[in-house]
Amino acid sequence: MAVTRTLTIIKPDGVAQNNIGDVLRTFEENKFKIVAMKMLRLTKQQAEGFYAVHRGKPFFESLTTFMSSGRIVVMVLEGEDAINRLRAVMGATNPANAAEGTLRKRFATSIEHNIIHGSDAPDTAAFEIGYFFSEMEIVS
Ligand code: CMP
Numbered sequence: 681m682a683v684t685r686t687l688t689i690i691k692p693d694g695v696a697q698n699n700i701g702d703v704l705r706t707f708e709e710n711k712f713k714i715v716a717m718k719m720l721r722l723t724k725q726q727a728e729g730f731y732a733v734h735r736g737k738p739f740f741e742s743l744t745t746f747m748s749s750g751r752i753v754v755m756v757l758e759g760e761d762a763i764n765r766l767r768a769v770m771g772a773t774n775p776a777n778a779a780e781g782t783l784r785k786r787f788a789t790s791i792e793h794n795i796i797h798g799s800d801a802p803d804t805a806a807f808e809i810g811y812f813f814s815e816m817e818i819v820s
Contacts, residue, residue: 686762686799687808692750694795699787710769715820716756716813724748754812758820766798
């Protein structure tokens with residue numbers, strides 16, 4: 681299986697709940713290499729740009745308001761089959777459907793406040809990594 685990169689965000693709820701350490705520990709335990717990381721607070725417009733594929737969906741307004749409501753931690757992870765493995769570690773979007781032991785099962789409180797984002801495919805990973813990081817900021 682090829683080594684690939686994915687973009688992950690600890691969302692405002694995860695930062696506010698002090699889950700940064702839990703998430704980083706989980707990444708390290710699961711053999712993800714953190715090759716870029718920064719803390720940000722998005723503007724509403726920056727959140728809308730990041731989630732542009734969801735524009736027009738009923739949850740878009742609420743999602744982008746939430747994502748610009750507080751500090752977030754953005755990272756690039758590298759590893760074998762990183763996109764799919766990260767999705768498995770995160771668990772289902774809706775924590776009510778997330779498997780036992782996943783990050784969302786452990787810490788998320790609703791489908792919107794689900795503590796973490798991960799890219800869902802290679803093309804979205806490329807867009808999302810480029811949204812936050814230049815190649816110079818990725819250290820592998
Ligand atoms: P995320 O992986 O960041 O991608 C889009 C986000 O929209 C998703 O996680 C959820 O937090 C949020 N969201 C809110 N409502 C819904 C919904 N009904 N269906 C899917 N995603 C939703």
